[in-house]
Amino acid sequence: MTVRVICMAKEMKKILVTGSVGQIGSELVPALRAKYGNENVIATGYKTMPGESFRNAGPFEIVDVMDKDSLRVIIEKYDIDTIYHLVSVLSAMGEKNPNLAWDVNMITLKNVLDLAKEYEFSRVFWASSIAAFGPSTPKDNTPQLTVMDPNTMYGLTKVAGELLCNYYFVKHGVDVRSLRYPGIISYKTLPGGGTTDYAVEIFYEALKNRKYACFLKEDATLPMMHMPDAIKATIDIMQAEPSKIKTRTSYNLAAVSFSPKEIAEEIKKHIPEFECTYEPDFRQKIAESWPKVIDDSSARNDWGWKHEFGLAEMTKDMLEKLGEKLGVNL
Numbered sequence: 001m002t003v004r005v006i007c008m009a010k011e012m013k014k015i016l017v018t019g020s021v022g023q024i025g026s027e028l029v030p031a032l033r034a035k036y037g038n039e040n041v042i043a044t045g046y047k048t049m050p051g052e053s054f055r056n057a058g059p060f061e062i063v064d065v066m067d068k069d070s071l072r073v074i075i076e077k078y079d080i081d082t083i084y085h086l087v088s089v090l091s092a093m094g095e096k097n098p099n100l101a102w103d104v105n106m107i108t109l110k111n112v113l114d115l116a117k118e119y120e121f122s123r124v125f126w127a128s129s130i131a132a133f134g135p136s137t138p139k140d141n142t143p144q145l146t147v148m149d150p151n152t153m154y155g156l157t158k159v160a161g162e163l164l165c166n167y168y169f170v171k172h173g174v175d176v177r178s179l180r181y182p183g184i185i186s187y188k189t190l191p192g193g194g195t196t197d198y199a200v201e202i203f204y205e206a207l208k209n210r211k212y213a214c215f216l217k218e219d220a221t222l223p224m225m226h227m228p229d230a231i232k233a234t235i236d237i238m239q240a241e242p243s244k245i246k247t248r249t250s251y252n253l254a255a256v257s258f259s260p261k262e263i264a265e266e267i268k269k270h271i272p273e274f275e276c277t278y279e280p281d282f283r284q285k286i287a288e289s290w291p292k293v294i295d296d297s298s299a300r301n302d303w304g305w306k307h308e309f310g311l312a313e314m315t316k317d318m319l320e321k322l323g324e325k326l327g328v329n330l
């Protein structure tokens with residue numbers, strides 16, 4: 001029995017996560033390690049270094065994914081078989097530096113897909129976004145297949161990236177799977193330069209200062225999701241049988257939609273003195289170009305997606321966990 005277990009462990013192919021120090025990566029890596037074993041999940045980062053406990057929990061490598069050969073070295077070193085490619089410049093940051101957004105988002109994806117083809121990976125995951133939609137996209141119950149005319153550099157790299165994924169699947173048989181993530185809310189790592197970041201900042205400010213000046217208008221409704229649901233969706237889609245994945249661009253994915261006013265009111269139920277004011281900046285225009293409510297029935301029907309956290313459950317969980325992290329009592 002022991003011998004068999006050891007042999008199986010030896011045969012286990014390795015998983016690589018790019019962008020592992022980012023908002024999603026920092027929570028996806030521990031979840032994958034819990035599932036597949038610490039040594040089998042290779043976390044990578046480039047500019048931002050992880051904390052000590054993350055770094056010591058399993059393999060960590062510094063890799064510039066823009067440089068195909070650097071990535072190749074790590075793929076060969078660990079005999080990588082699966083990649084979760086999370087590196088991305090987000091919407092607001094992308095508008096400040098569109099060249100960087102184009103280069104980082106497109107070149108890294110092309111490198112990952114080329115190497116996945118060359119090394120015959122069993123699976124690739126790539127993160128798309130609600131930002132792939134644009135002003136002409138229907139805003140309510142946005143269908144899986146619809147008009148996509150994003151007007152941010154981030155959004156257009158997501159549309160091009162989705163088409164590239166589909167191309168590598170059809171043309172080269174690369175088993176690539178992708179999700180159009182909504183705004184992700186979490187307490188472990190801050191998001192880096194997105195339009196939905198207000199929905200994370202609001203919790204920090206509510207706990208620390210009892211007030212928050214929101215950079216979107218009070219009625220700017222957007223699709224959102226609590227991190228545990230995002231992690232579950234990512235692992236679920238990667239575990240699904242290939243025949244169940246009928247969309248090879250990227251799947252619509254939804255949990256809950258709310259406006260800044262609605263989340264502020266939910267927080268007030270726990271912190272009655274909390275005050276939210278509204279000072280919309282350039283990110284308001286980005287928010288206005290995105291859907292309000294996403295129809296994710298394809299993900300639900302094809303591979304059984306189901307969310308757990310609504311606005312009330314997410315708010316309670318965030319205030320408890322972030323309060324603990326910040327040492328602030330409600």
Ligand code: SER
Binds near residue numbers: 091092193
């Ligand atoms: N959270 C992202 C952003 O706001 C959307 O994918 O840019």
